[in-house]
Amino acid sequence: xxxxxxxxxxxxxxxxxxxxxxxxxxxxxxxxxxxxxxxxxxxxxxxxxxxxxxxxxxxxxxxxxxxxxxxxxxxxxxxxxxxxxxxxxxxxxxxxxxxxxxxxxxxxxxxxxxxxxxxxxxxxxxxxxxxxxxxxxxxxxxxxxxxxxxxxxxxxxxxxxxxxxxxxxxxxxxxxxxxxxxxxxxxxxxxxxxxxxxxxxxxxxxxxxxxxxxxxxxxxxxxxxxxxxxxxxxxxxxxxxxxxxxxxxxxxxxxxxxxxxxxxxxxxxxxxxxxxxxxxxxxxxxxxxxxxxxxxxxxxxxxxxxxxxxxxxxxxxxxxxxxxxxxxxxxxxxxxxxxxxxxxxxxxxxxxxxxxxxxxxxxxxxxxxxxxxxxxxxxxxxxxxxxxxxxxxxxxxxxxxxxxxxxxxxxxxxxxxxxxxxxxxxxxxxxxxxxxxxxxxxxxxxxxxxxxxxxxxxxxxxxxxxxxxxxxxxx
Numbered sequence: 135x136x137x138x139x140x141x142x143x144x145x146x147x148x149x150x151x152x153x154x155x156x157x158x159x160x161x162x163x164x165x166x167x168x169x170x171x172x173x174x175x176x177x178x179x180x181x182x183x184x185x186x187x188x189x190x191x192x193x194x195x196x197x198x199x200x201x202x203x204x205x206x207x208x209x210x211x212x213x214x215x216x217x218x219x220x221x222x223x224x225x226x227x228x229x230x231x232x233x234x235x236x237x238x239x240x241x242x243x244x245x246x247x248x249x250x251x252x253x254x255x256x257x258x259x260x261x262x263x264x265x266x267x268x269x270x271x272x273x274x275x276x277x278x279x280x281x282x283x284x285x286x287x288x289x290x291x292x293x294x295x296x297x298x299x300x301x302x303x304x305x306x307x308x309x310x311x312x313x314x315x316x317x318x319x320x321x322x323x324x325x326x327x328x329x330x331x332x333x334x335x336x337x338x339x340x341x342x343x344x345x346x347x348x349x350x351x352x353x354x355x356x357x358x359x360x361x362x363x364x365x366x367x368x369x370x371x372x373x374x375x376x377x378x379x380x381x382x383x384x385x386x387x388x389x390x391x392x393x394x395x396x397x398x399x400x401x402x403x404x405x406x407x408x409x410x411x412x413x414x415x416x417x418x419x420x421x422x423x424x425x426x427x428x429x430x431x432x433x434x435x436x437x438x439x440x441x442x443x444x445x446x447x448x449x450x451x452x453x454x455x456x457x458x459x460x461x462x463x464x465x466x467x468x469x470x471x472x473x474x475x476x477x478x479x480x481x482x483x484x485x486x487x488x489x490x491x492x493x494x495x496x497x498x499x500x501x502x503x504x505x506x507x508x509x510x511x512x513x514x515x516x517x518x519x520x521x522x523x524x525x526x527x528x529x530x531x532x533x534x535x536x537x538x539x540x541x542x543x544x545x546x547x548x549x550x551x552x553x554x555x556x557x558x559x560x561x562x563x564x565x566x567x568x569x570x571x572x573x574x575x576x577x578x579x580x581x582x583x584x585x586x587x588x589x590x591x592x593x594x595x596x597x598x599x600x601x602x603x604x605x606x607x608x609x
Contacts, residue, residue, distance in 0.1 A: 459594025
C-alpha cells in the first residue's frame, strides 16, 4: 500500500472525473482544504453549484480511494460550493451579494408557461433543502400572486429593506400525514412531520393587487432596480428571476445592474415561438448572459388510451440543439386539470409529471455547474465578399461560401420548422451576397447579418461543421 501523503491523496483523487466537465476533480480545482493528522484525513471539495447531482458520488469515491492508502483511520469529506465572486455591477449595499447563483427565466413571448416553469424550478430545489428565492420581475403582468394564491397585502420594510414573503411549501403527501397526525395526537417527535420547506418570493403584484401598472419606461427601470437590490433575501443558493416577455427595459436594466449567471429560455415548439427564441439568444448575448438551455413546454401530450406521445405542434425535423446549438434541457408535456400540479395550499406534482420535473432539475443544475467552469469557446472568424472562414481553438479550420451559407440559413423565415423544407430559392439570393456581420453567440453558435438585410440566421457550430463536411451543392 502507498504511504499516506498529500501527494498520494491527490493522485488517488485524480481518478474521480466530473461527467460534465470531463475533468478530474483535482485538475478542476475542486480539492481545497486537505489536512492529515495521525491517520485522520479531512478534505473539502468545493463544487460548482450547491445542488450538484454528483456530490454524493464524489464523497463516496473520495472516501473509498483515500482508504486504500496505508495508515488511514478516518476520512471526512466536506462538500461546499463556490461562493459568488464580487462583481462591480453590484452596489455595495445590494442584497444580492449573498446570493450564490442568479438564474433568469425568459420566454420573449407570452403564454408559453414561463412563470409556471420558473415556479417549478424554485419549488423543487427548495423542497430538496436548498435556500431558494423567486422574483417576479414582470411589472405589467405579475403571475406569482395567482400561482401561489397570495392575496395582495403590501410588503413590509425592515432596516430599509423589502422583506420577501416566505411561502411554506408542503407536499400533498406530507399534508395528509399531518392531518392524520393532528386527528390522533397533539404532540409528536417524528421528524418526518416537519411542515416542509420555505421559498422566499417577491412580486410587484404584492403591492399592486389587481390594479394595472400604468407607468413609463424610466419608472419601470427604477422599480426594477429597487426590487433587485433592496429585497432582504439573506443567504440564498439560487435566485430565479421570472422575466417579462420580450426584450425591453426590464431585461436591459437587469443586465446592467447585476451579473446574471445564466438564462433559461422557455418556449413551445411552435414556429412563431422559435423565431422569438432566436431573438432571445441574440439579446442575452448582447448583455453577456450565458444561455443554460431551452425548455420546450407543452411539447406533447400523452394519450390516455394508447400511452403514445402526440406532438401538439408536430415534431420538428430539426432539434433545437441542432438549430441553435443550445441544449434542450427537457420537453414538458401539455397537461390538463388542476390536479396535475399546484403550488398552494399544498405543493403537488402528479406522478406522471415527476420524471419530467426530475429531468428538468438535474439538467438545469448540471448546466449551471458547467457554465460556472467553462471558458469561452469561440472560433476566430474572418469573412470577405466570397466566403466565411472559422478557425476553432482545437486548430480545426472550415471555409464556407457565402451563397452556400445564405441558402442554408436555418431560421424560420428560410426553412419550414416542421418539414424542414427550404422556403427560399436560389434565385432569391443576390449574386453578390456577403456577410456584413458575424458574431459568436456564447459557446454554441454564430449570428449572421447579410447584405440583403437578412439578420435572423443563427448557425450552430454543429450545423456549420455539418455543412462543411458535405458537398456545397445547392438543392
